[in-house]
Amino acid sequence: MKITVALYAGLKARALAPQGASEFDLDIPEGSKIGDIIKLLDLPDDEVANIFVDRSIKDREFIVKDGQRVAFFPLIAGG
Amino acid sequence: MKWIRVNMSDLSIKVEEAPKKYEQMGGRWLTSSVVADEVPATCHPLGPLNKVVIAPGILSGTTAPSSGRISVGTKSPLTGGIKEANAGAKFGQYLKRMGYSAIIIEGQPKDKESRYLLNISKEKLELVDAAEYRFMGLYELSGKLASKYGKDAGIASVGPAAEHLLAGTGIAFNDIENAPARYAGRGGVGAVFASKGLKAIVTEAVTGQAAILNHELFETGRKKLLAALQEHAVTKPKGALNTYGTAVLVNILNEAGALPTRNFSRGTFDGAKKISGEAMAEAAAKNPKAGMMGHRCHPGCVIGCSVIYPDAQGKSHTSVEYETLWAIGANCEIDDLDAIAQMNSMCNDIGLDTIEFGDAVAVAMEGGLLPFGDAKGAIALLEEVKKGSPLGKIIGSGCGTVGKVFGVRRVPAVKNQGMPAYEPRVIKGIGVTYITTPMGADHTAGYSIAPEILGVGGKPDPHTNEGKVKLSKDFQATTCFIDSTGCCVFTAFAILDIPSGFEGMVEACNAVTGANWTTSEAYEIGLNVLKMEHQYNLSAGFSANDDRPPEFMKLEPVPPHNMVWDMADSELDSMWK
Numbered sequence A: 001m002k003i004t005v006a007l008y009a010g011l012k013a014r015a016l017a018p019q020g021a022s023e024f025d026l027d028i029p030e031g032s033k034i035g036d037i038i039k040l041l042d043l044p045d046d047e048v049a050n051i052f053v054d055r056s057i058k059d060r061e062f063i064v065k066d067g068q069r070v071a072f073f074p075l076i077a078g079g
Numbered sequence B: 001m002k003w004i005r006v007n008m009s010d011l012s013i014k015v016e017e018a019p020k021k022y023e024q025m026g027g028r029w030l031t032s033s034v035v036a037d038e039v040p041a042t043c044h045p046l047g048p049l050n051k052v053v054i055a056p057g058i059l060s061g062t063t064a065p066s067s068g069r070i071s072v073g074t075k076s077p078l079t080g081g082i083k084e085a086n087a088g089a090k091f092g093q094y095l096k097r098m099g100y101s102a103i104i105i106e107g108q109p110k111d112k113e114s115r116y117l118l119n120i121s122k123e124k125l126e127l128v129d130a131a132e133y134r135f136m137g138l139y140e141l142s143g144k145l146a147s148k149y150g151k152d153a154g155i156a157s158v159g160p161a162a163e164h165l166l167a168g169t170g171i172a173f174n175d176i177e178n179a180p181a182r183y184a185g186r187g188g189v190g191a192v193f194a195s196k197g198l199k200a201i202v203t204e205a206v207t208g209q210a211a212i213l214n215h216e217l218f219e220t221g222r223k224k225l226l227a228a229l230q231e232h233a234v235t236k237p238k239g240a241l242n243t244y245g246t247a248v249l250v251n252i253l254n255e256a257g258a259l260p261t262r263n264f265s266r267g268t269f270d271g272a273k274k275i276s277g278e279a280m281a282e283a284a285a286k287n288p289k290a291g292m293m294g295h296r297c298h299p300g301c302v303i304g305c306s307v308i309y310p311d312a313q314g315k316s317h318t319s320v321e322y323e324t325l326w327a328i329g330a331n332c333e334i335d336d337l338d339a340i341a342q343m344n345s346m347c348n349d350i351g352l353d354t355i356e357f358g359d360a361v362a363v364a365m366e367g368g369l370l371p372f373g374d375a376k377g378a379i380a381l382l383e384e385v386k387k388g389s390p391l392g393k394i395i396g397s398g399c400g401t402v403g404k405v406f407g408v409r410r411v412p413a414v415k416n417q418g419m420p421a422y423e424p425r426v427i428k429g430i431g432v433t434y435i436t437t438p439m440g441a442d443h444t445a446g447y448s449i450a451p452e453i454l455g456v457g458g459k460p461d462p463h464t465n466e467g468k469v470k471l472s473k474d475f476q477a478t479t480c481f482i483d484s485t486g487c488c489v490f491t492a493f494a495i496l497d498i499p500s501g502f503e504g505m506v507e508a509c510n511a512v513t514g515a516n517w518t519t520s521e522a523y524e525i526g527l528n529v530l531k532m533e534h535q536y537n538l539s540a541g542f543s544a545n546d547d548r549p550p551e552f553m554k555l556e557p558v559p560p561h562n563m564v565w566d567m568a569d570s571e572l573d574s575m576w577k
């Protein structure tokens, strides 16, 4: 199944992502958890602090469904 | 404690010993206390009975990290209630090093056309005629004052929009490079300053350290606070704020479906990436001569969240903040970063609060004055504000006025102050802050976004009402204390997760004031300041009915979450019980 991945604020996928892209489509096996996608992309796990799936906060255990949008952020703040 | 009292009715200047009760106060604690004690709550905000109180924080002028904030307090012409707005600037650091804890400006000159400049140096205090600077833009004024008083002098000044006495105006404090870009922006404090016949205040550059009673304790506290700021991922060198500026928030609020778009009618903006901190960092890296990330608003800030954005022409714009990018960008559906940066600089030049301006333009767009996304039209409106044309005066008076004039019902304001960059129907805690703070809709008053969206200091679900009054109250009380110390509110990100940082901040304050506060007493001090401000508003005629969201937020679900404001009024009222 296919999902859309968005990476922000310096997070870079070290695998499977088109060179330099911050947003891309990704094929993943059915039943993948967010934690699996982090591994698949070889994201720096300890830097991933906030994850949104279709605009809602989720954790690493969440099972992603076909067509969903998953956004990853490191720890950031502002105001 | 000494303060300077300037009476603009008879142009007298006095240095007074402050009554004992004020001795340990600084920043917001001091400005709100003096306003509550000296300004009749029912007075006209632009009349002779109102006062402007300018006070550096307790730690300002010392080597405590990121402690150079200065508070401005008054009765607000925008809200009709008490107001404190603060900025980071060398101005207050100098004032404190000269031994002054506040400036109180009162009275009003008879001649409305007169303009004065207050010059504060170690040798003398003087009011000088400033007629030549009437209606002058602040970039030009800064250049002129720098050549007269030195490039390192501290400057507080008001632009032409404030001289037109518009309620959406602030006071500019010059940054290290002398740009008039650090604003005590909200609530019309600029208009009150201008109503006193003042165009600017200049403070002589003074190096060294403000008075400290216990140096050993100060060093202990300073080091603890510094260690927390240097350790936390958000505030450390090359951390999030330093690398991307505050606009690093654009994408995360968009991904959370809580980036108010098209005058608060949606929570996502298609152009978000184009106006983000990441986009600015890319532009700054391409043109390091004109652009810079990690800029500091005042000497001694160790975080450096400020941005100098270089536009396509190579022109520098200081400092393009998240709230501005959102207000003039997403909220008006403008995705042209250069146009937003240009408007940011124009607002700095004429003295306008960028949040109130963006809210006002979005409401005008909704009212049909110009289409959403029309950057050129918005720039033309700023020219009108500068001129003081009738249309410009309407825009410069804030979104509440614009809504009335154009018959728009969707006006995102509380106590007539426009909302900042977070959708309260989706993020309930920040909604409680907007609605209940005595300041009118203000995110900095109790920044529950930190835990609700950013995962800093906890991780409560943003979509639920449960526990949000307490969350907001705790943030508001703690913020009142931080705003009194002179420390930047962004230090909170570190000290929320690293408690020894807050201990250090309180210890440093004890070392300066001779107090013996614990961190829980610091919280109590903040809570009492908050209650005092609330009480002032009640005396000014406010009631529980002013602690309410705009009606449309209860009636209109905001996509993509399709949520409404659904917290009971009685729950909001529990804030003050």
Ligand code: SF4
Pocket (backbone or CB within 6 Å): B066, B088, B295, B296, B297, B298, B301, B302, B303, B304, B305, B306, B488, B489, B490
């Ligand atoms: S963190 Fe930013 S706003 Fe705060 S004091 Fe430093 S530069 Fe100024």
